[in-house]
Amino acid sequence: MFSLHKTLGGVHPPQCKDTRDCPCTWIEPPSKVRIPLNMHIGAPCTPCVEVGDHVYIGTLIGTGEGLYAPIHASVSGTVTSVATEKLPTGATAPVVEITSDGKMENDPALEVPTYSTKDEFIACVRNSGVVGLGGASFPTWFKMQAPAGKKFEFVVVNAMECEPYITSDYRQMIEHAERVIDGVVRISRALEIPAVVIGVEDNKPEAVDSLNKAIAEKGVSDLVEVLMVPTKYPAGGEKVLIEATTGRAVPAGGLPIDAGCLVLNVTTVSRVEEYFRYGVPLVRRTITLAGDCVANPGNYRVPLGMSVRDVIEATGGLVKDPKKIIMGGPMMGRTITNIDCPILKANNAILCLDKEAELPEESPCIRCGRCVRVCPLGLMPYALDPASRRHDAVELDELAVMNCMECGSCAFTCPAHRRITASIREGKAVYRGEVARLTQPAKEA
Template identity: 80%
Template sequence: MFSLHKTLGGVHPPQCKDTRECPVTSIEPPKQVRIPLNMHIGAPGKPVVNVGDHVYVGTLIGDGEGLCAPTHASISGTVTSVATQTLPTGQTAPVVEIASDGKMEQDPSITKPTYETKDEFIACVRASGVVGLGGASFPSWFKMKCPPGKKFEFVVVNGMECEPFITSDYRQMIEHSERVVDGVARIARALEIPAAVIGVEDNKPEAIEALRAAIEEKGVGDLVEVLSIPTKYPAGGEKVLIEATTGRAVPAGGLPVDAGCLVLNVTTVSRIEEYFRYGVPLVRKTVTIAGDCVKNPGNYRIPIGMSVHDVVETTGGLTKEPRKIIMGGPMMGRTITDIDCPILKANNAILCLDSAAILPDETPCIRCGRCVRACPLGLMPYQLDAASRSHDVVKLDEFAVMNCMECGSCAFACPAHRRITASIREGKGFYRSDVARRTQPAKEA
């Protein structure tokens, strides 16, 4: 049904996946959680609870209209604060703080969802609070709403997990392969999509075998297929994966639906299926804790809103002071300076690094072209780097800065150690601001 297609660029960073054999374990719930209501792309939710309210695990605490995903309590206890706060990421958002009662009681109103139509299915997915759990955090229900005039032909499930260090998706495929397969089949049938493929890097043969065994056991081989894809970063990028599995290219500035594809992370699929089985919304996240400063590296099931500090301490603490703490992988993750930052829906790793955080000094670009060869989207990273540093909006537009997915391949390949990805990220922000400034008068008129 599906065959492998060649893709552009890519690099081969060290895998560092020492936690791949670490089963997912639950940790002791914290005494307090701080749950932001902006854990998704789109408008932040609005609080639906007040200070003093008692909540259970799974109680709705925030929701909104439009492009929004509901948020639920991850522990049972009492709401101690509902206020707009500045998060360690620099963002400002409504935050609900809950003090635990130590009971972790599930909301008694939780029931298994049912649906008969496509719209009812999408409504159920929305109620689950699930967003893109690979890091994108786009509301899954909104992604499933196919725009008029377009149609989904394939479900493409991302089981690549090509970032170094992270193994949380891998453990999901190993420990819950049958749930993943059931989830893929359910989504494809509910949305009337004729075929689905799960892309997995060939450095995860155990996951590929487990998924194929589950497909055979479930008898859904005519609908769902697993495709082994050569290990290369960023093979898990949405556009790259679509091209590798279907041979189709997402047009510049377009979306996966423009190539007839609905793309979902493998853990996203597993969590959606879990919701339909038990009715419990997204209240916890499987996170890889790793790095050369971590005493007990592993994969842990963590209540959303628990602070990074509490997570690190509960899992055994640190062996030494880290130079850098990263939320996510080293290629696309974000460095945090405040370890009171809460675990979010899309967090899939916390890396505490010492020696691995030491980077060589930048030197001038030598025009070697390695960044161009490494770019999976065929861009000119060195040109974008120069334009970003000089705030040249014309050049940023000419070299399609907004097409960059910030994968970091260019910076990894650069022998001059240029901070190309960080530079382009800043350039995108400047470009957006300039476009907004230029279009504002027209909107007001």
């Protein structure tokens, strides 16, 4: 049904998947959680609880309109603060603080959702609060709506997990393969999508076997196929994976729907199915805790809003002070300086690094072209880097800066150790600001 197709560029960073054999385990819940209401792409939710309210796990605490995902309490207890704050990410959003009562009780009002139409199914997914759990945090229900005149032909499940260190998706496939398969079958049938392909890197044969076993047991091989994709970073990039598994290219500036694809992370699929089975919305996150400073690396189930500090302490602490702490993987993750920041829906890892955090000093670009050869989208990073540093919006437009997926392959391969990805990220922000400035008068008129 599906076959492999060649893709551009890519690099081979060290895998460092030392936690791949660590089962997902629960950790002691914290005394309090602080849940930001902007854990998705789109406008922050509006609080629907007040100080003094008693909440349970799954109680709705933030809702909205348009592009949003509802947010629910991750512990049972009392709301002790509802305030708009500036977060460590630099964004400003309402934050709901809940002091736990230690009981971790589910909301008695939770019930298993039912649906009979496509629209009802999508509404249920919206109520689940599930977003893209591979890091994008795009509301899943919104992604499931095909624009007028377009339709989904394939569900492409991203089970690549190509970032070094991270193994939370891998454990999902090993421990819950049956739920993953039930999830993709449910989604494809509810949305009337005729075929599903699950892309898995070929360095995860155990996960492939686990998924194929579940497919055989459920008799859905005519609908779902697992495709082993050569291990190469960033093979898990949305556009890269679509091309590798279907042979279709997403046009510049386009979306997966333009190639007839609905792309979902494997853990996203699992969480959607979990909601339809038990009625509990997205209130926790499985993360990989790793790095040479961590006492007990592993994969842990963490309530949303639990601080990084509490996660580290609950898992045994650190063996030495890290030089860098990253939320996410080393290629696309964000360095944090405040470990009291909360775990969000899109967080899939915490890396505490000492020796691995040391980076050589930058030197001038030598125009070797390596960054061009490894770019999976055929861009010219060596030119985007200086244009971004100069804040040259015109040149950034000519170089298609917004097509960059910020995978970090260019910076990884650069012999001059240029911080190319960081500067392009800044350049994209400059470009967005300039576009907003130029289009504002037209909107007001």
